[in-house]
Ligand SMILES: NC(=O)C1=CN([C@@H]2O[C@H](COP(=O)(O)OP(=O)(O)OC[C@H]3O[C@@H](n4cnc5c(N)ncnc54)[C@H](O)[C@@H]3O)[C@@H](O)[C@H]2O)C=CC1
């Protein structure tokens with residue numbers, strides 16, 4: 001798209017200025033002001049987008065705290081979308097941590113207090129009888145390609161509303177998905193967070209979380225509405241609780257293009273990160289021993305993703321590949337002896353037999369902890385998805401370093417305050433030997449005078465590209481092989497492949513280019529395996545992705561009463 005693109009717009013006057021999608025503020029030209037009844041509604045000066053960005057950035061900079069900057073940007077999003085996305089694009093590296101992790105976690109945890117304006121669709125349990133009507137009200141006349149929904153149970157480990165819209169922004173900013181063609185949805189089935197239930201300003205449904213059959217029926221109603229009205233859409237699930245995430249993905253993924261970001265997005269970005277790490281250590285994924293600390297949606301998603309990659313790429317039988325993984329959750333090592341109430345069905349492929357662990361110290365409850373596991377297993381890879389801040393202590397990190405030359409340590413819990421180990425400490429304790437990546441952004445660290453860049457292993461580095469690849473090919477499904485194709489492409493862009501001391505993953509400043517490549521890889525794979533519904537070939541994927549990338553540009557408006565509104 002260029003600045004000359006013409007949009008036929010049906011809105012005039014206040015309505016146009018109040019519509020964030022079409023509002024240009026002081027950038028409306030003189031002729032547009034005349035045609036759209038804006039002459040007296042705007043100050044004299046016509047600004048360029050550059051001038052608007054400069055002013056907005058100065059205002060943003062004047063806000064002293066990250067959360068104030070976040071609120072400012074949130075307001076800007078509801079006033080002028082092009083300006084919002086342009087500003088973010090121009091200051092990507094600086095502003096992603098403001099609109100996404102870690103600051104967004106603060107905004108989400110204070111959602112009801114910071115609330116100014118609704119975004120997307122709110123579907124609430126007691127209103128389920130009108131769900132389809134409410135859905136159609138919101139999507140009338142729209143061509144929706146992407147639906148991002150969350151039931152808010154596991155929002156960045158803190159539990160409140162507001163994540164769907166933040167994840168949608170990343171899709172547009174990094175992935176090039178037109179925000180007019182995406183819909184963010186809050187599925188409000190209550191909350192078990194007592195603080196929220198007792199907060200008279202809480203904007204959600206103040207009720208204990210609905211579970212069991214009632215929950216399943218509510219969710220099913222929503223999924224069937226999506227399938228009926230937007231059969232080619234991608235349905236993105238975000239931050240569902242651990243008892244629902246995997247179950248729901250399994251239930252629906254063979255009938256619609258479903259994507260669970262915490263399971264599959266995190267699995268994919270971590271697979272890419274580890275492909276790069278084993279490139280540095282000149283070994284194979286199948287030659288590692290993995291300890292996964294926190295075996296919930298993300299931890300188990302990563303485990304399965306890695307296991308599947310080992311089975312396909314390294315031709316290892318599945319049971320042998322399963323045996324490379326040691327899961328640890330709240331009750332210690334996942335072993336046969338674990339009390340059945342603390343065991344989860346999803347862990348069944350990775351349960352340790354008790355005989356092998358007879359010689360290992362257990363706590364009073366008979367559980368085996370992380371340190372004991374590391375001492376016995378001598379893992380080469382330690383991944384944290386536990387929300388347990390500081391769990392990787394000096395003793396644990398040093399034990400990792402004793403067991404292998406270059407321990408790969410990925411403390412992935414978000415936001416930053418929940419990280420299992422500060423990368424600076426892990427780097428120091430291992431004298432710079434550890435290969436590190438975190439879930440939230442961290443500054444480079446210096447050990448023995450040398451700078452180490454800490455890669456951000458966050459699903460946002462890959463999910464926009466995975467999604468766009470599926471959308472552009474109108475894929476019926478989001479298959480494992482499409483996800484692996486995206487992960488491989490991401491891994492091939494790792495800076496560490498050129499310089500082993502560089503970051504394991506590309507920088508977020510390069511996220512748009514990286515996701516472009518991921519989209520192409522996913523689109524090629526979707527066509528190759530026959531889940532795509534397009535009449536162009538795999539060879540055309542790169543050009544098609546390029547043509548369809550959305551960019552924030554004003555274009556030129558012509559009034560047309562039958563135009564866009
Ligand atoms: N870097 C990234 O891209 C991503 C990071 N995450 C982060 O990972 C963390 C977990 O997220 P989800 O898997 O979605 O949550 P989840 O609730 O599905 O899983 C958390 C797991 O950790 C376990 N756990 C809790 N306390 C523990 C402890 N003290 N020791 C061992 N295990 C413990 C829980 O029982 C549960 O199985 C969050 O902080 C989240 O922000 C999640 C998705 C993506």
Ligand SMILES: CC(=O)C(=O)O
Nearest residue numbers: 156239262414458459
């Ligand atoms: C990144 C992400 O999806 C999470 O922390 O839940």
Ligand SMILES: [Mg+2]
Nearest residue numbers: 156238239262
């Ligand atoms: Mg998440």
